[in-house]
Amino acid sequence: MSGNQRVKAASRDLCTNRLDLVHPAQRAKISTTGANRMEDATWPYVRGDLASTRRSATMFLESLQNFHTAMGREEWVARWRKLGDAHRLAGELSLKKGAFEEATQACLCALTSFEVARRLLDEDDPQFGELSTRIEEAIDVFGSSQARKLQLVDISGCDQTEFPAYYLPGTGQDSCAPAVICISKEDETGVTLLARLLPVVIDRNVSVLVVSHADVSNHVPAKSEMPLSCCLDYLSVQHEIDDSRIGVYGEGLSAVLATDFAVSDRRVAAAVCDGGLWNWARTLASVSWLATNQDVMDEDAASARRLRLVRQLRCPVLVVAGGRGIVSVSEATTLLADCAAGRIDLELLVSRMARTPMGDIENFVPSDDFIFGWMEHKLAHSSAT
Numbered sequence: 001m002s003g004n005q006r007v008k009a010a011s012r013d014l015c016t017n018r019l020d021l022v023h024p025a026q027r028a029k030i031s032t033t034g035a036n037r038m039e040d041a042t043w044p045y046v047r048g049d050l051a052s053t054r055r056s057a058t059m060f061l062e063s064l065q066n067f068h069t070a071m072g073r074e075e076w077v078a079r080w081r082k083l084g085d086a087h088r089l090a091g092e093l094s095l096k097k098g099a100f101e102e103a104t105q106a107c108l109c110a111l112t113s114f115e116v117a118r119r120l121l122d123e124d125d126p127q128f129g130e131l132s133t134r135i136e137e138a139i140d141v142f143g144s145s146q147a148r149k150l151q152l153v154d155i156s157g158c159d160q161t162e163f164p165a166y167y168l169p170g171t172g173q174d175s176c177a178p179a180v181i182c183i184s185k186e187d188e189t190g191v192t193l194l195a196r197l198l199p200v201v202i203d204r205n206v207s208v209l210v211v212s213h214a215d216v217s218n219h220v221p222a223k224s225e226m227p228l229s230c231c232l233d234y235l236s237v238q239h240e241i242d243d244s245r246i247g248v249y250g251e252g253l254s255a256v257l258a259t260d261f262a263v264s265d266r267r268v269a270a271a272v273c274d275g276g277l278w279n280w281a282r283t284l285a286s287v288s289w290l291a292t293n294q295d296v297m298d299e300d301a302a303s304a305r306r307l308r309l310v311r312q313l314r315c316p317v318l319v320v321a322g323g324r325g326i327v328s329v330s331e332a333t334t335l336l337a338d339c340a341a342g343r344i345d346l347e348l349l350v351s352r353m354a355r356t357p358m359g360d361i362e363n364f365v366p367s368d369d370f371i372f373g374w375m376e377h378k379l380a381h382s383s384a385t
Contacts, residue, residue, distance in 0.1 A: 050199055053087075053109040054365050057116050061363040064354040077120045081131065084113035088138045095145050103145035108199040110138040112365070115196050119361050123187075135195045142198065150198075155211070155234050158226045163215035165231065166194045169240050170207040178245035178269075178379035179207040179235045180372075181228060185252035186213045193251075200368045204376055207241055209234065213254045228261040232268070245269050245379040247315075249371065252326055253278075255319075263312045270378040272371055275319040275335055275346060276309035277327050303338045310335065316345040316378045318371065323351025323362035347374065 091106030114135050121127055143150040148169045154162040170177040184193035190212035201208050209231055216227040228248065236243035247270035250258030258273035310317070319325075321332035332348050339346040349370055352363040 050105050050108045050112070050202075053112050054199060057112055058363060058365045060116065061119070061354055061361060061365070062352070064361060065356050073120055077117045077127070080113050080117035080120070081127075081134070084110045084117065084134060084138070087113060088134065088141065091138065091141045091145070095141055100145045100147070104142060104202070107138045107142040107145065108202060111135065111142075111195045112199050114138065115364065118192075119364065132189075132192070136191060139191065139195060139198070153234070155227070155230050157230050163211070163227065164190070165215075165234075166190060166208075166210040167234075167238075168198070168201065168208050169238070170205040171203065176242045176245075177205050177207055177240050178247065178376070179209065179238075179241045180375055180379075181231045181235070181246065181248045182208055182210045183216060183228075183248070183250040183254035183257055184210070184212045185254060186217070187252070188213070190215070196364065196368065197372075200372050204372060206372070206376055206379070207235070207238070213252075213257070217253075217257060225257070225261040225264040228257065229265050232265060236267075243267070247271060247375050247379055248273070249375065250274075251320070255325060255327070259313065262315055262317075266314060268315050270316045270318075270375055271313060272318045272320065272375065273313075274325070274327050275317050275332070275339075276306070276313065277319070277331050277335060280306055280309055280335075281331075303341075306335055306338050307342050307344070310339060310344060310346065311342075316347075318347050318349060318374050320349045320351060320367070320371070323353055323360075323367065325351070349374075 087106045087110035091103045091110060094100075094103035094106055114131055118128070118131055121131070139150070148171070151167045153165055153167050155165050156162055170179070182193060182197060184190050190210050193212075194210045197208065197210065211227075211231060216231075232246055235241050235246055244267075246267065248258045248261055248268055249272040250256070255272070255274040256278040258271050259276055259278070262268040262271040262273060319327055319332050319335065321327045321329045329350055332350075336346060336348045338344075349367065351367050353360045354363060
């Protein structure tokens with residue numbers, strides 16, 4: 001296919017495969033006209049801006065239960081993947097023309113589209129590998145289009161080893177920008193998390209260092225926080241970073257790593273973590289196993305123990321419950337009440353979920369926006385003590 005043909009194909013895909021969803025007031029009318037009419041109404045046109053793409057992803061995932069009845073999962077995966085391909089190709093063409101801002105926007109739109117497609121796949125679906133390749137290609141184009149380059153760096157560990165991390169400096173030109181160490185879930189790579197977060201952090205004056213769970217957890221439990229301290233050491237010597245305003249963000253079991261790290265390293269200025277609930281669950285299980293029927297822990301004693309655990313965190317904390325996390329909403333709500341009574345700076349985010357025949361799927365766009373908005377706010381004037 002010639003260059004002109006590729007341009008025309010990309011334009012056609014972008015014009016016919018955009019998911020700018022219809023206004024909620026029209027959905028009832030659409031649902032009565034059959035699956036075909038609904039399918040047509042959800043794909044009217046495309047605009048190449050990131051805000052529109054993320055708005056479309058949010059609305060699609062918010063209404064996924066309704067859309068699932070109109071089309072099968074494989075068809076929705078194919079549409080979002082095709083949309084991502086069109087954006088990625090548009091980014092490549094813009095890069096060749098020297099239109100770097102357009103290339104950046106297109107790549108970020110592609111990454112958001114691919115993330116929606118990835119969420120719709122079964123965990124053992126063979127399409128994961130193909131989708132991962134597409135994501136890496138989009139990240140490569142993104143890296144070439146940016147004045148502030150995305151860097152693959154080696155972090156020197158405390159045991160004379162090294163592990164890789166992705167580093168993206170913030171948008172500011174001064175030396176007072178905050179930074180966040182981001183740890184992927186236990187079943188995801190650092191690249192997967194990076195692809196999802198790039199559209200979130202691109203316009204924020206926050207530097208990010210993304211590492212994989214496997215690289216920072218491959219240590220004995222007593223030393224599991226050491227690689228993360230090495231990450232903080234790396235950020236501390238970067239000229240554009242204020243070393244008193246570095247936070248940590250972990251998902252899934254990495255939320256436990258983030259908690260342990262924030263407890264062990266006083267330099268951490270804000271943490272998105274599990275708030276000590278994993279350790280609390282293990283403590284409760286031990287007490288229940290050892291106790292007789294007459295020695296069951298009462299709620300006042302339980303609250304006191306929870307507070308002792310969370311008070312070890314000497315920075316503002318955000319706990320993400322439901323969805324991607326290991327923390328249940330009920331556990332997090334109880335912890336929130338305890339912290340409010342104890343005047344501890346802890347907040348709670350409950351993930352927005354779509355319940356579908358394919359399982360619960362998280363609406364990741366508003367969750368990610370909230371998390372990094374919270375982190376940006378907490379690090380704006382924080383100073384680790």
